[in-house]
Amino acid sequence: MTGKVWLVGAGPGDPGLFTLKGKQVLSEAQVVVYDALVGQGVLNMMPKEAELINVGKRASNHTMPQEEINRVLADKALEGKRVVRLKGGDPFLFGRGGEELELLTSCGIPYEIVPGVTSALSVPAYNGIPVTHRDFCSSLHIVTGHKRKGQAYDIDFDALVRTKGTLVFLMGVSALEDICRGLLQAGMAEDMPAAVLVKGTTSGQKRIVATVSSLKEEVDRQGVETPAIIVVGKVCALAGEFAWYEKLPLAGMKVLVTRPKELISQMSEKLRRKGAEVLELPAVATVPIWPNPALSGCISSLSEYQWIVFTSPAGVRIFFDALAAEHRDVRALGGVRVAAIGGGTAKALAERGIYADLVPEVYDGESLGVALAGRCTGNERILIPRAAAGNQELVNALEKVRGVRVEDIPTYDTVYEKQDFIDERAEFENGSIDYAVFTSASTVRGFAKAVEGLDYSTVSAVCIGKQTQAAAAALGMKTYVAKQASMDSIVEALEKLAARDRTE
Template sequence: MTYVAGKVWLVGAGPSDPGLFTLKGKAVLEQADVVVYDKLVGQGVLAMIPEKTERIFVGKVSGNHPVPQQEINQILLREAQKGKQVVRLKGGDPFVFGRGGEELELLSQNGIAFEIVPGITSAVAVPAYNGIPVTHRDFVSSLHIITGHTKKSDEAEIDYEALVKLDGTYIFLMGVASIPKICAGLLGAGIEPDMPAAILERGTTAHQRRIVSDVSHLPAEAEKAAVKTPAIIVVGKVCALAEEFHWAEDRPLGGLKIAVTRPRDRSSELAQKLALLGAELVLLPAIETKEIENNDALEEAFHHMNEYDWAVFTSPVGVEIFFNKLRAMKKDIRSLASLQFAAIGSATKKSIEEKGILVNLMPHEYSGKALGELLTQTVLQEEQERSRKVRLLIPRAKIGTEDVLKPLAAAGIGYEDLPIYDTIESSDCENRMEQDIDYVAFTSASTVKGFVKQTGLTDFKHIKAVCIGKKTAEEAENYGMQIIVAKEATIDSMLECFKQLAH
């Protein structure tokens, strides 16, 4: 049998929360040429796929298979035979009623190399996120995972009498449509009518729902609540512990789903802090930053750095590009010894000080206008004391706010407005604005513009926009969004804003 260079990784993505995705799964995802994925894979995990990687959506959900299983098998084979590194990304664990074995059969028959990366199964994770331990020594001694349907039948043939005799916790996957039959089967097999039972919808997400009842009343309660897939059924004494052990919704942002629009390379701080507070995140990088290549003006500035008195930075990305170029020119911070440094806000200040340089000036209000006014006041005083003109270097975006420049120009202060990067609209968030997002976080006016152009929406009145400052809020308001403005133009102030909104 002839082997090809291509290979397939069968990767379990977990139930939805990207924090439950395994380290190995993430590492494999980052080196893939093509990713074949299902609808049940969480958006947070999909956001980990590199932009260059080809994506093939096969859209499987319970009861709806627009791409038949046999065709999915053929896709995996076809892509691997092209010599590609293929990731088959599946919700939950691929070997727990995930058809993983079926997808490997054709690969094995054709000599395609493969690896299995197990995922956290929803059978355990979803009850845990609802405060239900699937095992507990005071209640049960066994755990049983049952599918609600099989390959040959929409309803699985279950030996309810054998199950009930085991006196354990029963987890039914893909059984929402069969709730009445499942509960009737258990009751007919002699389970106690008041045995605690629960149905858990959209587990591990911000909008997860938990309906706890008993076997006798669960079907009626589920119908009343209009439960939809994805959901799992849990039957057993441990369900009664949910009232005491629930925790996910109790976190500061536990019930919020938030879209983050910062550029992909600068979203980590905001995203990490939101996630630690319990929010479910949708990463929609509305803009990208791109260094201006062959920047003769920046190189020229480095050759004449002693002619400047101040270096003024308006963003962390500007700091990174500036110092990367400095290193590329075989120079270090000693060549900046004559400069004082100004930063627009705390994040930019942090970026500068990470280079070993203390920031001399930062406004209390983190805005271009406040920075420009403070610089003007400071520089005019310096010029009077030194009896000479002071010159500023302002490395920043090609298209940036004029607010920082207007006070300087009005006062006759000399400066060089030096473009070192461009801000472009990202195509990464196109048509991915999900209907159940609670808030969208905007950290600049440019992220608002990028969001508007890339989401495919025409009406923004329903968008609840949490904005980092007044300029950002003004841009969002232009499109009719509902505006919430952080008290200070900082990430931490935005976090406090979200905390207040959650209560």
């Protein structure tokens, strides 16, 4: 049976600009053939079970020739698979999408096109440059700045200058001097505003604004990295007035987030709203222990417990899944009081209609144990359904109360994960990541496994609590602790660090 190919535009880098349809199609892919220009945030959306093929296309640096890419798409589809060709920007805007369709069409392979947000529009927008403005221009022209090696430009500079419109050159930074010279020779005014926009929509975003006659000199002075685009036109003069992205509190900051996969998106979204670029490293995953006779036995006798203690949102989720598997619901907890280690766990309980009777002021196992021990008279039976490798300080504090019976039931294992398509170790070694966020000691350990061999002194760690900080400090990381054990408090800590970094 013949499969199908989707050509999907991944946008300019910010995963928030990836389309809803693109995300849905990607989530169902069995094979993903992706480019070097696809943003890391979108790469993290690739299905774990999919076959991932990196073709690494970037100007003058192709891991795989275009003809071979075309053949891979066809071959995988002919195997009956759902194939996503994931391309930076839009697949039909200098993305050679049309060439890829030629072979698919000749082979009778069905396909769909999912347009993407192009850098020609989005990158100027993130730099405060409207590519059209009725007071300045009435047209927009997008031109490839790339030329074949050893050949002259096939660009009608005279025609471009006559349009009096905004000009956007993609893939042209290496030929900036030739482009500016061509425009000037065609009669463009020397003082026409022009800009080079570097790594737009990411933490590495940089803007160099000058004139057509001085832009090359200014770029040589300041230096640029790719990817970058060139914008020429009067609208470039508006960048200083309309710039907005760099005003966000975490703009220019790249943050590694290490929460468990099922929780990572919440933390990432909070940081992205503040302007940070987020690199997600799940680091740990929770695997339910099932079947679990010990937990099933506890659920059958819930009325005999005075307290149930939850130490993580994952523990809450897995407990209630087990409750449902036994054909029981929240009514089974009617006479039982509930304790939660912190705000996140309490929120997970509230979402299931249970409001915690006890949440300690300090969100850690020892504090929870001490607080709960203070509520006990000595005749309580306490159930703790949690990770198999749970912190022992919680149990130790409770067992100091004579007569208390503690049943510490493992309900899930914590396993460490590693992704192969992003080299987090290299990201730290080249200074690309400003801070790493850790929400538990287990995420610190998972991170360490994922980046074995890294000099941990290069890592600035923002930790959710003292136990997490201790685990990070033991590896030699530079550590900071949020005032409270919550995602919002972590974001506040990062905002303060960002403000401090900008003044240093």
